[in-house]
Amino acid sequence: YRQTNNIKTLVLFQRIEIIFRMNVAVIYGGSSSERDVSVKTGTAVIEALRSLDMEVSTFLIDEHEIFQILPELNKADIVYIAFHGSLGEDGRIQAILETANIPFIGSDSLSSRLAMEKTLSKMLFERHGIPTPPWLAARKGYDKEKLMAAARNLGLPLAVKPSREGSTFGFTKVLDYANLPDAIDFALTFDDEALIETFIEGQELTVSMLAGETLPPILIVPHDGLYDYEHKYTKGTTEYICPAPISDETAQELERLADMAFKALGCRNYGRVDFRLDNDNRPFCLEINTLPGMTSLSLVPMAAKARGYDFPELLRRILLDALTFFK
Numbered sequence: 001y002r003q004t005n006n007i008k009t010l011v012l013f014q015r016i017e018i019i020f021r022m023n024v025a026v027i028y029g030g031s032s033s034e035r036d037v038s039v040k041t042g043t044a045v046i047e048a049l050r051s052l053d054m055e056v057s058t059f060l061i062d063e064h065e066i067f068q069i070l071p072e073l074n075k076a077d078i079v080y081i082a083f084h085g086s087l088g089e090d091g092r093i094q095a096i097l098e099t100a101n102i103p104f105i106g107s108d109s110l111s112s113r114l115a116m117e118k119t120l121s122k123m124l125f126e127r128h129g130i131p132t133p134p135w136l137a138a139r140k141g142y143d144k145e146k147l148m149a150a151a152r153n154l155g156l157p158l159a160v161k162p163s164r165e166g167s168t169f170g171f172t173k174v175l176d177y178a179n180l181p182d183a184i185d186f187a188l189t190f191d192d193e194a195l196i197e198t199f200i201e202g203q204e205l206t207v208s209m210l211a212g213e214t215l216p217p218i219l220i221v222p223h224d225g226l227y228d229y230e231h232k233y234t235k236g237t238t239e240y241i242c243p244a245p246i247s248d249e250t251a252q253e254l255e256r257l258a259d260m261a262f263k264a265l266g267c268r269n270y271g272r273v274d275f276r277l278d279n280d281n282r283p284f285c286l287e288i289n290t291l292p293g294m295t296s297l298s299l300v301p302m303a304a305k306a307r308g309y310d311f312p313e314l315l316r317r318i319l320l321d322a323l324t325f326f327k
Contacts, residue, residue: 022055022077023077023078024049024056024079024080025080026058028059030086030088031064031087032063032084032086032088033085037084037295038082038083038084040293041293041294044311045294045315046058048311049315051312057076063086066093066096070096073097073102078326079097081105081106084293086164088291089289091112094112106269111265114266116290118164118195118287119193119195121287122195124264125285130261131257133198133286135154136151140192151177151180151196154198156174156199157174157201158173158183158198160173160183160186162191162193162194170189170191170194174199180196200276200278202276202278203219203277204276205218205219205254205277205283206220206272206274207255207258207272208272209258209259209273210270210314210318211270211317211321212321213307214258215307216244216306217242217243218240218303219240219244220239221241222239223238240302242303243306246277250277257285267288267290269318269325270300270318271291272288273287273288274289300314
């Protein structure tokens with residue numbers, strides 16, 4: 001029903017919203033390395049939802065407390081998940097809510113897990129013909145000699161990062177093979193698997209997805225050339241240009257690939273697909289973020305604003321679309 005009548009369903013929920021005041025439970029905090037970002041997202045979301053005159057209950061919790069608040073979450077019409085990193089983006093909180101039959105925003109548990117596991121994501125990108133940088137993986141106790149030989153086939157520079165982390169935690173750009181083992185060991189302090197891939201020289205862009213709609217691509221320009229954690233969350237260190245100053249043809253191709261990648265992993269509702277565009281304007285899909293940040297520096301709100309949606313309207317659209325997945 002939903003696939004063929006999504007617009008009708010969304011219109012129905014919009015009409016219901018006029019009559020009934022929506023009750024939203026916001027869960028944020030967690031215990032991952034991205035807790036601070038989650039708190040900022042949760043705070044911004046709560047303020048915006050209240051500006052829409054929605055009934056908002058808030059839960060700033062650690063990971064182990066989720067089961068304790070399930071009875072309270074069950075009273076809400078829908079749960080806004082503002083966690084980032086583990087628990088929020090690896091499918092666990094989604095699985096818990098699915099088991100309890102509690103509606104929530106974002107992708108389901110399986111798609112969240114696939115998006116969080118970068119190696120699995122890249123396998124699916126390749127299977128669906130979505131270009132992604134050449135790669136290999138290393139786990140703790142890896143054979144250094146074999147890995148170094150395989151890595152030389154990827155070429156320099158290399159990007160090394162944890163397979164299951166976000167916000168560029170554990171990321172290293174490797175310019176010399178001699179530095180590769182240290183970069184892998186650094187990534188493995190965050191996760192038990194490291195992803196090593198060819199670093200695509202060129203531009204960094206991202207495409208946001210919203211209720212089946214692709215939003216305008218954003219060009220990301222860090223001031224010293226590397227988009228790491230500091231540049232993501234420190235004002236004034238990165239320039240964001242939306243819509244990106246690229247040709248209409250390139251923008252359309254990025255949006256097409258973003259939609260393909262989102263569907264390849266079975267994602268839904270909203271999210272963000274990250275790309276590198278090489279010096280020949282060839283796009284390479286890096287990963288999907290199923291619960292993007294919603295802070296003052298976040299990219300989904302920026303793309304939505306370029307489409308004419310302010311922050312409260314963006315959240316309203318996310319909530320209404322998410323409800324169509326639960327009947």
